[in-house]
Amino acid sequence: MVTIKVRQNGPYLVDGDEVTLVDWNGNVYEIPKRPFVLCRCGGSQSKPFCDGTHSRKGFAAAEAAVPRSGDRPAT
Ligand code: FES
Numbered sequence: 001m002v003t004i005k006v007r008q009n010g011p012y013l014v015d016g017d018e019v020t021l022v023d024w025n026g027n028v029y030e031i032p033k034r035p036f037v038l039c040r041c042g043g044s045q046s047k048p049f050c051d052g053t054h055s056r057k058g059f060a061a062a063e064a065a066v067p068r069s070g071d072r073p074a075t
Helices: 053-057
Strands: 003-006 012-015 036-038
8 A cells, every 4th residue: 555645844755665656758766765755845956856945945835635525636
């Protein structure tokens, strides 16, 4: 099972042994440790991974799941 946790004002935390991260060409990123974090703020110098820049630039995100709200992913 894979879990992707949206961290408050931070990155996506990806937890699971069966995850493969690929770029738009299908090339596989080497993942040095698990779980790993993916940049959500756009400021990382080591994208797609988070390097902690979000903390220094004060990244603030408002998204949170609202149970039974009917939220659906964009199509
Ligand atoms: S979310 Fe951490 S550097 Fe972007």
